[in-house]
Amino acid sequence: MKKYSIPIFGILLLTTTVLNGHVSAQTPSPVFKQKMELLGNQEEEEVALPETEPNNTFETANDITTGDLLHPTVVKGTLLENDVDLYKVVLDSDAPLTLYGWFWKESTNIPLDITLYDEGKKKIEPFKYFVNEEQGFLALYPSEPGTYYISVKNKSDLGIGKEYVLMTSQFYLEPHVERISGKDRYETALQSALKGWESGSDEMILATGTNFPDALAGAPLAYEKDAPILLTYKNSLHPAAEKAIRELGVKKVTVLGGTGVISDQVVEEIKDLGVSVTRIGGTNRYETAASISKLLPNHEATVVVNGNNYPDALSIASIAAQKGYPILLSEKNRVPAPSLNRATQYEHTYVIGGTGVIDEAALSVLKQPERIAGANRYETNARIIKEFNANNGAIFIATGTQFADALTGSALAAHNGVPLFLTPTDQLHPAIRSLMIDFSYDVTILGGENAISPKTEEEIWALLESNNN
Known part of the structure; x- marks a missing residue:
């Protein structure tokens, strides 16, 4: 598997609305850099798991795990025309779930449509004030132990054939x-x-x-x-x-x-x-x-x-x-x-x-x-x-x-x-x-x-x- 140098984004990105600035996998924003210092300026080589086709139905969804703040799970995939990628994740705690997806090789913003479903295929809404879609998609969801599905699809033709990265992490926020x-x-x-x-x-x-x-x-x-x-x-x-x-x-x-x-x-x-x-x-x-x-x-x-x-x-x-x-x-x-x-x-x-x-x-x-x-x-x-x-x-x-x-x-x-x-x-x-x-x-x-x-x-x-x- 190819390794990607992925910074530890986690909830720090969300809570500083860093997506309002210029950010990419290669050049984190000044805000992100400052927040990284709070974590000891850590950066890891995270293994990006490739999607396995077919995974366009709930039944064929790829099994993935969910990481934590310092070790998010990283998945990469490619969306073809009218394509949808589905991932299955089993959570063992009620800590909030963070989903972050973006076309990591692109310098311009290409929107992604990411949706979370429960085991009964019912859509779960993210926390209202914890959503950012200005560059890719980033949201924080309420959760409890159980099985969930994550769907990833394009919101425009701009993403057809381009490689995206999906990051998942689950952790509590310390006051x-x-x-x-x-x-x-x-x-x-x-x-x-x-x-x-x-x-x-x-x-x-x-x-x-x-x-x-x-x-x-x-x-x-x-x-x-x-x-x-x-x-x-x-x-x-x-x-x-x-x-x-x-x-x-x-x-x-x-x-x-x-x-x-x-x-x-x-x-x-x-x-x-x-x-x-x-x-x-x-x-x-x-x-x-x-x-x-x-x-x-x-x-x-x-x-x-x-x-x-x-x-x-x-x-x-x-x-x-x-x-x-x-x-x-x-x-x-x-x-x-x-x-x-x-x-x-x-x-x-x-x-x-x-x-x-x-x-x-x-x-x-x-x-x-x-x-x-x-x-x-x-x-x-x-x-x-x-x-x-x-x-x-x-x-x-x-x-x-x-x-x-x-x-x-x-x-x-x-x-x-x-x-x-x-x-x-x-x-x-x-x-x-x-x-x-x-x-x-x-x-x-x-x-x-x-x-x-x-x-x-x-x-x-x-x-x-x-x-x-």
Whole structure:
């Protein structure tokens, strides 16, 4: 049997939504590489079992086993026209079952149709929020001891005659909570940068730590540049930002906002470190966000939020970043010219927040507007997660009452391929708690105990342990 160098994907791929990025069997994404480090940077030569024809009926299904997190079962096969491959697997525990299939030699996405059946040939639905079909097929299924069948077939003619790989694994998810924090917002931003970019970063985004408007649109730019977001004072470079430049080996800094928020003195201090500086700014927050949008590659959709407050922008920041959607700013009753001129360049517009932040008159001038809103910032955050099917088990969580931790943390969340949840300081908001029940197992808290209290952290631990029972 031919051996294939197959990385240990397992549930780590699913819970970081790594399939939203560029991934192949040969070149794992940066997110995948980072998650691999958590496993000791292990990679194994897994033996790929070839399919045996005929296997196009339940009666002729190939018998396979199911692996675990570190040793998934790997099967390879080829689908001909109107072909279906069936595999039979016997499970001896009720641990969730992960199925992952893709055309491993192809550089472009070719969809696969993978279905799980029980012994009675009844289709089993995967966990709702644990499905990803953007590159191949990946899903997590409830299971109990018994016999199951897996069918693999093409969803288009693109896969005819091409070799696919099917990986199966079954294991429990261990709850995990960690906190990223420093003595203040500047130090917390530094810790986020060092956590996410351990091997260094050529670029860095720099925003003011005293106000939010110019930085609201920064997460998509940070993701595009694969760069962390750091914070600084107006008239001097904060020591935490300087430390990030030195320790990460930064060669270029992009400053968000004009001289009214970050002075030229800060720019000169950065240049004195031998680092080049680019400033993105305008006469106001709307022009700054519009200028940022011009540097992003995705021209399918944009996000519009109220520019006079931060919760709605931060709620969608990680998701918008991963999809390449720019974040444009609006007033309640009208969309300022810089934002409107850019918004018209996109075919679809996600309007975040209710009519109390962007009214119908403002919404009506946008292309194909789709409003995502809840009764408050937390319910809006929850609805965004549901709308984009982003609830994937691993999450970042920050307070919804301050902007700084969520702002800098959104860059790390996007870098890791996970959503950002907002909650009050002293408790999990019911809408957020509801999203986490049965799904969350890995939580990263952004900020110190004044941002997310020990009481809330205890509540998170209790919920995760309940999910694991």
